[in-house]
Amino acid sequence: MDPILSFKNVGFRYDRSWAMRNLNLDIRPGELWGILGPNGSGKSTLLSVADGILAPQEGQVLLENIPMSSFTRLALAGKVAMVAQESYFRFSFSTLEVVLMGRFPHLKRFQFEGKKDIEVAFKALEATDCLEIAQRSIHELSGGEKQRVLIARALAQEPTIILLDESTSFLDLRYKKEIFDLIFSLTRERGVSVLVVSHDIDLSAQYCDRMVMLKGGRIHSTGVPADVITVSNIESVYGCQVIVDKNPAKGSPRVSLV
Amino acid sequence: MNQMTLKNIKRPLSPVRVAYVSLILCLFLVLTMVFSLLLGTAEVRPDQLWRLFTGEPGVEKAVSLIVFKIRLPRIILAGIVGFSLSIGGLVFQALLRNPLADPFILGVSSGSAFGAVLGIILGLSYNLGIPFMSFAGALLTIYLILTVGRRKMGMESSTILLTGVIINAFFTAIIMFFIATATDDRLHSILFWLYGDLSQSNYSESALVAPIMLAAFVILYGFSRHLNLITAGEETAVQLGVDVERAKLICFLIVSLMVGLVVSFSGLIGFVGLIIPHLGRMVFGSDHRLLMPVSALGGAAFLVAADTLARTVISPGEVPVGVITAFIGAPFFIYLLKTRGSRWTRS
Numbered sequence: 275m276d277p278i279l280s281f282k283n284v285g286f287r288y289d290r291s292w293a294m295r296n297l298n299l300d301i302r303p304g305e306l307w308g309i310l311g312p313n314g315s316g317k318s319t320l321l322s323v324a325d326g327i328l329a330p331q332e333g334q335v336l337l338e339n340i341p342m343s344s345f346t347r348l349a350l351a352g353k354v355a356m357v358a359q360e361s362y363f364r365f366s367f368s369t370l371e372v373v374l375m376g377r378f379p380h381l382k383r384f385q386f387e388g389k390k391d392i393e394v395a396f397k398a399l400e401a402t403d404c405l406e407i408a409q410r411s412i413h414e415l416s417g418g419e420k421q422r423v424l425i426a427r428a429l430a431q432e433p434t435i436i437l438l439d440e441s442t443s444f445l446d447l448r449y450k451k452e453i454f455d456l457i458f459s460l461t462r463e464r465g466v467s468v469l470v471v472s473h474d475i476d477l478s479a480q481y482c483d484r485m486v487m488l489k490g491g492r493i494h495s496t497g498v499p500a501d502v503i504t505v506s507n508i509e510s511v512y513g514c515q516v517i518v519d520k521n522p523a524k525g526s527p528r529v530s531l532v
Numbered sequence: 533m534n535q536m537t538l539k540n541i542k543r544p545l546s547p548v549r550v551a552y553v554s555l556i557l558c559l560f561l562v563l564t565m566v567f568s569l570l571l572g573t574a575e576v577r578p579d580q581l582w583r584l585f586t587g588e589p590g591v592e593k594a595v596s597l598i599v600f601k602i603r604l605p606r607i608i609l610a611g612i613v614g615f616s617l618s619i620g621g622l623v624f625q626a627l628l629r630n631p632l633a634d635p636f637i638l639g640v641s642s643g644s645a646f647g648a649v650l651g652i653i654l655g656l657s658y659n660l661g662i663p664f665m666s667f668a669g670a671l672l673t674i675y676l677i678l679t680v681g682r683r684k685m686g687m688e689s690s691t692i693l694l695t696g697v698i699i700n701a702f703f704t705a706i707i708m709f710f711i712a713t714a715t716d717d718r719l720h721s722i723l724f725w726l727y728g729d730l731s732q733s734n735y736s737e738s739a740l741v742a743p744i745m746l747a748a749f750v751i752l753y754g755f756s757r758h759l760n761l762i763t764a765g766e767e768t769a770v771q772l773g774v775d776v777e778r779a780k781l782i783c784f785l786i787v788s789l790m791v792g793l794v795v796s797f798s799g800l801i802g803f804v805g806l807i808i809p810h811l812g813r814m815v816f817g818s819d820h821r822l823l824m825p826v827s828a829l830g831g832a833a834f835l836v837a838a839d840t841l842a843r844t845v846i847s848p849g850e851v852p853v854g855v856i857t858a859f860i861g862a863p864f865f866i867y868l869l870k871t872r873g874s875r876w877t878r879s
Contacts (some may be wrong), residue, residue, distance in 0.1 A: 327770060351773025358768070364629050365763045371544045375761055379773035383754045386547050386821070396538050405536045431772070523844035 277469050278303045278338055279324060279435055285332030286323055289393070293319045294491040295332070301432070305463040306458060308478035311488030312512055317471045321437045324469060326350045337435075351379035355428035361420070363412045369423050370408045373398055374450075376430030389516070398429035401456055403449075417444040425453060429460075436460070438470045442477075450474070454481045479503055479526040487511055501523040503527040537869040545819050553822060557829035561611065564833045568607050568840040573847045574598050607735040609797065610839040610853070611832040614804055616745050616794040618831020620787045621805025622812070622823055623752060624739040627780055628689045629766075635791045638692065638784075639699035639762055643673025644795040645726060646703040649710050652721050658732040662725075663796040670792025674785070692784075728801030728854030730839050737797050748790050749828060751756075755779055756820035801854045803861025804831050804838075810868060861864065 277300035278337050285295040294316040301307060322328040323335060326342045332516050335342040337353065345353075355376070363372070376398070377391045387395075402422040407415060412423065423442050428436055436457065442450045458481050460466040472478045478485065479499040486496045489511045495502050508516050508529065515532040570576050576599060580591050584599055620635030628637070635641070649668025651662035679696050711722060758779045761769035766776050812826040835853070838860065842853040 282568060325771060328766075347770065347775050348773040351771065356771045358771075361765060361768060363764055364631065365813065366816050367760075367764070368544060370541075371760075371819065372764070372816075375545065375764065375772060378761060381757070383757075385544055387543065392541060392543050393538065396536070396541050399536075408536050408541070 275302050276339065277301055277336075280336045281323075281333070282336065283333035284330045284335060286319055286328055286330045294323070294330075294493055296492060297333070298493070299471065299486065299496070300435075301435070301467050302461050304461045305467050305483045306461045306481060307467070307469045308482035308485040308499070308509075309469060309471045309488065310475060310478070310485060311494075312317060315488040315511075316491040317488060318439055319491070321356065321469060321471060324435070325354050325356045327356075331437055351431065353433055354435045354437065355422050355431040355433035356437045357421075357428045357439065359440050359443070360417075360423055366374050366411045366413050368400070368409055368411055369404060369415070370395065370424075372412055372423055373404070373426045373430050376384055376427040379431060394432060395426075395430050398426040401413075401429060402426040403452065418446060418449055421445060422449065422453070425456075434466060436466055436468045438468065439474075440471055440472065440473065442472060450477060457481075475503060475529050476521065479528070480521060480524050502525050503529060540615065544817070545822055551818070554829065557826060557833070561829050561833040561836070564836050565607050565611065568836050569599055569603050570599070571840050571844055572603060573742050573844070576603075589807075603739065606730055606733045606839065606843075607836055608735070608738045610730050610736055610835045612741055613730070613794050613798045613801060614808075614831040614833070614835025615828045616748075616790045616831075616836075617801060617804040617835070618747060618808040618827040619824065620652060620791045622809035622820070622827045623759065623783050623787050624805075625809060626763050626820060627783055628693065628768055629763055630689075630693075631810070632806075634802070635787065636800065636802070638673075638677055638696040638788060639703065640670050640673045640788045640791050641712040641795050641800055642700045642703035642707075643669040643671075643676075644792050645669070645800060646706055647672075648725055648796065648799070649707050649722050652718055652725065653714060655708055655718075659734065659737075660723075666796030667792055670788070670795065673703075674788045677784075677788075700732055724852050725799040726732050726854075727852030728799040728857070729852050730798055731850065733797070733844075734829065737793060741793060741797065744793065745790060748786050749824070751786055753821075753824050755783055756824055759783070759820040760818070799852070799854065801835065801857055803857045803865070807861050807864050808834055811822070 279301040281297045281299040284297040286293055287463045297320070309315050309320060319328065323330055326345065329343060337345065337525060338503060373395045374387050374391065377387055377394065380391065381387065399408055400424050404422050404426050407419055412420065415423065421441055437501060438457070442453050445453060454477060457470070461468055470482065482499055484497065485499050485502040487494045487502050487507055494508050494511050503518060505518050508518070517530045517532060518527050519530070520526070521528045569581055570578060576595055580595050581599065583591050584596055617635050621633070624633040624635055624637060625631050644666040648662050648666035651665035656662050656665060676699055677692065677695050711719065714722060758774050759779070760770070761772050762776060762779065763773050769776050808831040809823065809827045812823045812830060816822050816826055838856045839853045842856045843850050845851060
């Protein structure tokens with residue numbers, strides 16, 4: 275299958291030093307990717323480039339085999355959705371209003387949300403367990419609830435690619451699992467490709483098809499979780515001693531600090 | 533529990549609701565205008581007013597003159613000014629993600645004031661010369677903001693704000709210099725202008741300005757969903773498909789032109805652009821598709837009422853309408869800060 279998103283020798287720098295360089299990556303439809311790496315290794319930069327927010331100075335990113343730079347912002351928003359680490363709302367919107375914001379790329383100027391948009395928003399609210407809080411103000415929600423609302427908004431965009439930037443950090447164990455279950459089913463049932471940046475190595479390893487481990491803006495290793503999460507990789511990238519064994523339930527790699 | 537189902541899920545805002553709310557506010561505005569026509573130093577009775585507007589004979593010439601030549605043009609101008617300043621405040625608050633922004637925050641108004649004061653010093657006419665000078669001052673300021681405040685990264689809110697503060701300070705200094713050197717009769721005119729004054733109004737001004745403001749409103753309304761997203765964060769807005777730089781540039785420009793134009797006829801009338809959008813948000817939520825007509829019509833009604841007070845409280849004398857709006861606006865604003873301040877100061 276043709277990759278839906280591919281990085282061809284991509285380099286990006288904010289100022290003089292490269293935040294990301296020589297990056298080659300092929301994401302296929304329906305794949306769930308985990309992006310690992312220590313702080314400052316270029317994970318968020320990678321997501322921003324994948325979202326078309328940052329334009330690389332070297333190489334190029336292809337979305338559906340078309341250079342990303344040739345898409346308008348509006349067209350990109352209909353294809354790629356980003357769930358940020360956190361979001362602050364200055365003015366009070368209801369949960370439903372926030373989720374309906376995800377319909378922006380599908381509406382024309384002066385157009386109001388119609389039946390289909392409401393239906394999509396409803397399904398997104400249902401999938402993220404947000405129906406009960408649909409009428410509440412975003413200001414009254416807890417960190418975890420807000421995060422789920424942002425994920426619901428990304429679903430309402432009906433994208434083919436979803437990028438999650440540590441979106442599960444604020445969630446408790448149950449919601450972490452539910453969000454991972456949800457994105458896993460999106461990849462399987464709707465063929466959505468998902469890139470997840472997470473510091474939760476074990477959890478990502480349970481769900482991801484493939485992983486990338488970044489170090490200093492370059493790919494240190496990539497492949498299936500069992501190939502990426504190894505003692506030597508983690509020691510050289512994170513600089514700490516670990517034991518890697520198998521998760522007794524799923525058989526995916528499990529990391530324990532020594 | 534109010535568990536939702538696909539059947540009972542109600543969309544937060546429909547075009548019908550926007551039309552319905554706008555219609556009610558329109559009626560409210562007309563009612564305010566009628567009251568304003570009745571109030572004043574000279575007595576105008578409701579039955580006289582009724583006969584004047586239905587064209588029935590039997591009303592004295594003097595009453596007709598007061599209604600059509602003195603009060604009505606002033607009321608119409610007040611409505612247009614309130615409409616524009618309130619929309620300006622609403623849009624700036626959204627663009628700068630700052631609920632304390634008002635339409636004068638970029639310093640466009642101080643440029644207008646500089647032009648107008650220069651016009652008064654030069655002894656130009658109130659009908660043409662002073663508005664012209666004032667609008668030229670506003671255009672000069674807009675040019676300065678766009679060249680100084682806009683960097684290659686685009687229009688960053690804090691840079692824009694800072695540019696506004698500096699431009700404000702500079703023009704205020706020049707105005708103070710003019711005031712220090714002005715003769716007594718000019719001084720009175722300058723001070724009245726600076727506090728906002730609607731007494732120099734006529735139909736031709738309104739006929740010129742009204743269609744421009746309506747066109748500006750329609751263009752801005754086309755950006756109302758963009759503004760919703762921008763208030764949720766510029767980065768979020770970009771991710772959801774808004775061309776933020778373009779939207780900001782167009783909205784900044786249109787509002788600045790609106791404010792510059794309106795100020796050139798009315799002087800600096802504060803607080804309208806601050807309190808009306810806030811009242812709108814308290815009652816109707818944060819969706820700009822509804823807030824735009826609400827602010828525009830509410831601002832119009834508010835300024836008509838405030839100007840009625842301005843010409844009646846010390847009748848037969850007058851106070852500048854800006855004094856009235858500040859008198860009402862400042863306490864209201866303190867109340868807002870006390871009750872909602874904590875949320876605003878977080879970033």
